[in-house]
Amino acid sequence: MQVKITVNGQPREDAVEPRMLLVHYLRDVAGLTGTHVGCETTLCGACTILMNGQAVKSCTMLAVQADGAKLTTIEGLAKNGQLHPLQEGFWEKHGLQCGFCTPGMIMAAVDLLSRNKNPSDEEIRHALEGNLCRCTGYQHIVEAVQYAAHKMR
Amino acid sequence: MAALPKFIGQPIRRREDPRLITGEGTYVDDVKLAGMLHAALMRSPYAHAKISSVDLSAARKHPGVICALSGEDLAGRLPSLPCVAPAQNVPEHPALARGKVRYVGDAVAIVVATDPYTARDAIDLITADFDPLPAVVDAEKALQPGAPLIHENFGTNLAAKAEMTPPGFDKAMSEADKTLKFRLVNQRLTPTMMEPRGVVAHWEHGYKQLTLWSSTQIPHLLRSQLADMLKLGENKIRVIAPEVGGGFGAKLNVYAEEALLGYLAMELDRPIKWIETRRENMAATTHGRGHVTYVEVGFKNDGAITAIKAKFFCDMGAYLQLLTPAIPSFTALMVPGCYRVGALAFEQNLIFTNKMATDAYRGAGRPEACYLIERTMDMVAAELGMDPVQVRRKNFIPKDAFPFTTAAGLQYDSGDYEGALNKALAMVGYDKLRTEQAAARQQGRYLGIGVSTYVEICGIGPSALLPPKLKGGGWESATVRVEPDSKVTVLTGVSPHGQGQETSFAQIAADALGIDIDDINVLHGDTAIVQYGIGTFGSRATALGGTALVMALGKVQEKMKTIASRLMEVPPQQLIFTNRTIALASDPSKSIPLQKVVEAAYGYKQPIPGVEPGLDASAFFEPSGCTFPFGTHIAVVEVDPQTGAVKFLRYVAVDDCGKIINPLLVDGQLQGGIAQGLGQALYEETVYDENGQLVTASLMDYAIPKAQMVPAIEMANTVTPTNLNPLGVKGVGEAGTIGSTPCVANAVMDALKPFGIRHIDMPLKPEKIWRAIQEAKQAKKG
Structure with a gap:
């Protein structure tokens, strides 16, 4: 399936398997490995990112559920080399x-x-x-x- | 240039952090190689069963599957997984089960596919037939006649038995005015590091070299064991421990997946990745603790302990992992704690059960000992109607008695137990608290004050104390390389994974060479870069690795002084390192820039005659003995009698880990350790049901402490250096865990005193406490 997702301000368009987890989309498709997988069950929070400004756990969301969303990962937090x-x-x-x-x-x-x-x-x-x-x-x-x-x- | 500060002793923020807070650290799962395949494992759903058949045909036909193998396929191709610690009965431990499965999570088959989703799909296509056998879950019952045998060839479920009753023990016990007997359960725990295990294996066919990334605490020791298993030279295996997301002892091991991936990468000539799921991590990464102990203590009416006898039933699990049978020996050795116990006798039974193997987990044997002796102190106090603090004072090894040989035969290096206790009592306001507690009891409120005065053993050495099969002793290594531009590379044999030695070791090197901390780069965790080292476990890194670093720095300093003395025409012994110069100690204005000395060493113009070019040195530090950090923890809790819930009111920790290199890191180690220790006291328990099913197989079911479950800790230190190393450091990685568990348990029991409750086994969950209160009330009525 085709998804349009803005990751850390960069609009992207990718073809993904419908069952692909959002965290795997970030790590393996977008190449942003700062978001970690600790449990695959929403319990540990290592995969927490911001979706449209709100914290979500990306290990129990599908990438297709983020279609049209704006995501911020840890890599997108520092601005112009200035730490958050x-x-x-x-x-x-x-x-x-x-x-x-x-x-x-x-x-x-x-x-x-x-x-x-x-x-x-x-x-x-x-x-x-x-x-x-x-x-x-x-x-x-x-x-x-x-x-x-x-x-x- | 501004004068440089001294770095040792300063709360320097970590040099590891910039990459970790921006998501730029590389953990095993972040390693990506061209053409990389992905592995998944099929694991036993049964605790104990005969394997009738494993049909891999559908999995093998699945698109994207490269290979699928069962234990039978590997027979004769991959040797048994290593257990290096001695035991009477060491079972064969195949990487994939053959004939029988022996615990839930035992690996049955492996699939390698083009992507991880496909690999897991293919696992579901495997048809395996099992004939379930009765499972042995309880270690004590495993020794009863007629218990099902886990390894039939031994004819018993006993892995090993050790006994010690010294001459004079019975006399010591008979001199007691009173004796107490009780049973303590130190429950099985799941280490639960946040990063599950993971392996990437890459065989470079042309070079005949295997590179293996693993989330491990022991890259070199792992390399040695893999070289044996894979029949490769140690110079042809490169193990890399990249960022490692916590270990706590459970990554101090050699696991089936490490061997399997190395083997299959060579067979398939393709890079392969395996990343453990959390469920696998709970089921198939080593657990900790799991002791049942019968204690008999004899004591005088004044509280003096004359003798302790402890009979242990230690749950090994189904197989012996790398050090499984060695862990309980630390318990036996540390039973006397910080006390002059008259005599100690013990019997240890190491027992197979149909569960995942136990092995090192933060504290590794010492928390069990500390819990035993600190609960004993409170039991004795309760029996005599004495204040628990007074019983401890009565038995303390006095500070002028060091070095002191305990009833267990260990020599403690240094200590001032009373000093730490007094400081903690003052911080918490002990006497006032006891008054408040009495007043609260009048109002029907159940406050408890728990004290533990712990001592533990760190930096295990000399080498004779470690099993020879480990292929590495009690020593540690370091290399210091002053590069041609005066920047310094430190290579350490320890393998930090959160402890912060990239920072603390830079502090040590900066002070020694009189340079800025930013001019030092500390490298670790890559066997192709770093000289052989032992790794990070047992709170050994700074006491041993830091000392090796001091020694290597000393060698480099000597050479630099020799060169500087030639250039300055002064005797080398009058020179010091300060502010990026080598200067005359008596008049630091007479100096030569460090860079000039480095240039001479590297022969920019021409080498100094008689001095070998280059500027690096290695050192290996063999300790003459172990270090013994100690401290006092005091918890103040309130138990709600309606619900059994425990609430923290205060937690005071006074810890003495010898000299402190970086107080920020020491506080961090202690706070994290305390959280883990109180997790055992109140929340955590690995549960298998009577059929050996793992009940606590997810983070929903296994309760590691969350932020609101841990109190803010009031911290202080006393500093009693060791003379066993030049830094005077002892170790701090496990102290918090060791001291906190009995402290919290004692506090809860103290709160329950008005009900006449003497002891409840951990974890002290509300339900258990509530039931004990109801039973106590019933008993009073009855």
Whole structure:
């Protein structure tokens, strides 16, 4: 099937199998491997991207469901070589270790900060409950999101 | 140029991060090669069954399928998977099952196809007939007469048995005023690293060289084992561990898929990729823990422990993976904890069950020991009506007693257990908390305060402590190469996968050479680039790999000083490295730029007579002993008696990992470790049903902690250096996990004290707690 999808501002047109998962479209067709597959069941959040500005888990969506959509992946977050405040926060606050959950975690946090500019620590923890991290214990992730929230206000 | 700061001890943000926060890191699944094929595995749906037939014909005919193989097809072509640790009964472990399947997830067949979707379609076309056999799920029952045998040739389900009762043990036990006996379950856990395993194998026919990307913690050790299995020279296998998305011990192994892909890439002469699904990861990547322990403790009325006897039933699973039978030995060795236990006796039964193999999982034997001894301390305190802190103080090894040989025969390097305890008690306001707890109990609120004073063992060495079949000892390696432009390349034999040694090792090298951290590039995880190394596990990387780096730096420094002394006409021993120069220690204004020395070393004009050109050095550090980090964790929880839910009110962690290279990384290791440890205490449990079906086969069913399930941790350190390495570092990768589990369990039990509840086995789920409360209430009424 033919799909028209804008990925990180670049319009694309591709022929895809109807059953192709959106995350595989991003990784294997668009060549953007920053979005990771951790569980294929929507449970870990490593594949989180933004679809029309909202966080979605790309491992349980079909590429054809994104036809006509605007997608942002981790690769599209920095603008003109300038890191997004959340990327900066994760770096400054040691919000990542192995880095596998990080792209999804950052995209979920982008969604949170677009809805809530001044989240409490509890609100951050709650907003990220669909994104699992096995390395950090989340404390530095919470600090990273607070860093970004502060910077973006 | 501005003066350079000292980097060691600073919270430097990680040099790994820019690529990882922008999605530019390369994990195994990101490796793409021209003409690459994709593999998928058919796995056993039964825990224990005879394989009657595996019909691959439909799969082989499916368009896009290149090959499909069963265990019988591989017979005689691929040797048994390695278990390098000694055990009386080491079973044959074929990469694809032959004759019988022995756990749910046991690989039965492999399909290689042009794309991953096709490979998985073809798996569904395989018709396999199984004759189910009764499964052995419970390790204790596996030893009962008449239990089904998992490996018939052994005539038993016992893999190995170890016993130690030292002379004088019975006397020590008889000197006790009181004894207690109890049973502890240290439940089986699923490591659940966020990146499942994955392999890409590429055979370059013309070069007769195999390159294998694997999500592994041990690229060199893996290479050695694969060379054996595939009958290739070690110089003809290149193992690359690219970005590795967490391991926690479960990637310290040699797996069927690594051997299968290497073998098939050579057979088919095509690159092949296999990426584990999460379901496979839960079922067929090693698990951890899985001990049932019967403890007998003897103690005086003042709380002094005279003797401990522990009888272990350790669940090995169906096969022995790389180090499976070695893990429980760390438990036995660490039972005394940080205490002067009078005498220790133990018996360990290592038992086959129809489950995935257990092996190293964060802590690897030490969390089981720490849980045992720290629960014991609280049991003794409860029995004597003493404060748990007082019982610990009574038994502590005093700080002036180091080096100290424990009842288990280990020599602890250094420690100040009372120092860490006092700091944690002050931070949490212990006495005030006890008052608040008493007041809360009056109001029907169930606050619990849990303490654990842990010690653990890191940087396992010397080499004699490791099994020879591992083909690598307790040492670690480093190479330092000062390039012609004065930039420095560090090659380390450790294989970091989140721990941050690209940063901390750059800090060490920058300080030694007086250069900027940005002028250092730390490389690892590629056996074609890096000299032989052992890898990252057992909290060994900095204590051993960091020391090897210091040694290699020392050799380079010596050579640079020799050259500088010739150029400056001063004795080399008066020279120091500072601010990109080599300078006179007594007068740093008298100096020569580092670059001038490098140019001389590389013979830009002409080499210094008598000095060999070039500027690099390698070093291998063999430790004389292990390091023993320690600390005190205190959890404050509230249990809701209506629901059994546990809520964290405080969590204080005071950890002592010796000297600290980068406090940001140390905090990160501890916080992550604590989250994993409290996961075991409250949430996590690998569950197989009575037929051996894996119930916790998805992240929906296996509860790793989410963000709102982990409290904010109040952290501090004490610093008691080790003298076993020049950096004074001990290790910190597993400390949080080891200290936190008993701390949280003790807190919950403390909260439940008014009900007369002494012990509930982990995980302390609301339902279990609620039931225990109901039973306790009934018992009181009855």
